[in-house]
Amino acid sequence: MPSWYRMPVMNKPPIPLHNAIDIAALCRMDPCDESAVLGSFWLKSRKSFESKLVKAFKSCNPVGAYRPHISLLCQFYSELIIARAGTEFDWVVRVLGSQEMRAEPDRPQSALIDMVCARTSAVSPSEMFYRIGVRPPMRSVARLAGPDALKARLQYAAQDLFIRPKQIGGRALLIDDIANTGASMRIYAFALKEFAGVDRVFAINLAATRFLAGKDGRGLLKLDTGSLAAESLAEVWVDDRAFHIDQNCPAITGKAASEVRFVAERNHHPCPTCAVQKSSKRRWWQFGRTI
Numbered sequence: 457m458p459s460w461y462r463m464p465v466m467n468k469p470p471i472p473l474h475n476a477i478d479i480a481a482l483c484r485m486d487p488c489d490e491s492a493v494l495g496s497f498w499l500k501s502r503k504s505f506e507s508k509l510v511k512a513f514k515s516c517n518p519v520g521a522y523r524p525h526i527s528l529l530c531q532f533y534s535e536l537i538i539a540r541a542g543t544e545f546d547w548v549v550r551v552l553g554s555q556e557m558r559a560e561p562d563r564p565q566s567a568l569i570d571m572v573c574a575r576t577s578a579v580s581p582s583e584m585f586y587r588i589g590v591r592p593p594m595r596s597v598a599r600l601a602g603p604d605a606l607k608a609r610l611q612y613a614a615q616d617l618f619i620r621p622k623q624i625g626g627r628a629l630l631i632d633d634i635a636n637t638g639a640s641m642r643i644y645a646f647a648l649k650e651f652a653g654v655d656r657v658f659a660i661n662l663a664a665t666r667f668l669a670g671k672d673g674r675g676l677l678k679l680d681t682g683s684l685a686a687e688s689l690a691e692v693w694v695d696d697r698a699f700h701i702d703q704n705c706p707a708i709t710g711k712a713a714s715e716v717r718f719v720a721e722r723n724h725h726p727c728p729t730c731a732v733q734k735s736s737k738r739r740w741w742q743f744g745r746t747i
């Protein structure tokens with residue numbers, strides 16, 4: 457065989473993962489080599505700022521309408537991801553959102569992995585995972601907790617998911633926003649190892665949904681917001697009338713809820729007592745969006 461000869465690249469057909477995975481085996485064994493969760497997501501919590509922060513992240517869709525705030529938020533999360541997982545990765549892969557058929561570039565999750573890639577030498581393998589149907593969010597169709605939750609979630613997450621098999625090898629950082637049972641991570645990690653030849657998978661979630669008033673085995677799990685310096689990402693307080701910068705503002709009526717400032721500015725008027733003087737006259741969405 458001449459030295460210039462290369463084997464022709466064989467395009468293998470995509471693999472439907474519901475046929476390829478053994479649900480019982482994935483229940484018993486997590487194929488992720490390491491896992492980490494950055495913080496907690498408390499459903500319906502009024503006071504949990506970190507829950508509002510991850511909700512704000514997910515709501516920045518498409519990202520072009522939320523710059524520069526989504527870029528600052530991605531920067532914040534990417535620093536925490538790298539602090540936890542390191543930089544020794546070849547690939548950064550993300551889990552598809554429930555409304556996505558393929559990884560859409562204008563989603564906040566894509567902006568986040570782009571930033572992680574930019575800060576490491578890793579790259580994102582394109583178009584590896586895709587789905588054939590859009591479906592309702594997982595929490596609306598399956599129980600969140602309980603002994604059968606993981607099995608139900610594995611079946612749900614795999615039902616219409618495909619991988620394009622391609623030997624890429626190396627180490628992968630797998631990123632998802634909010635974890636429930638970890639089922640998606642198990643399926644993606646299994647598929648990366650089985651059909652892409654990936655050696656090691658580090659799975660990281662921005663937050664985990666909390667149950668049982670925190671007695672769910674996850675411990676305290678508090679997001680480190682110490683590096684959250686941007687004013688637009690600061691915590692403010694929202695009541696029926698306005699958003700407040702001062703949590704103890706005398707104008708607050710009833711119970712105020714924690715919120716991320718740029719989300720509050722978009723949806724509420726500034727409080728005349730504590731927010732107007734400290735706010736710019738122009739709202740953030742009136743500034744150029746190309747920053």
Ligand SMILES: [Zn+2]
Pocket residue numbers: 699700701702705706707708727728729730731
């Ligand atoms: Zn106020």
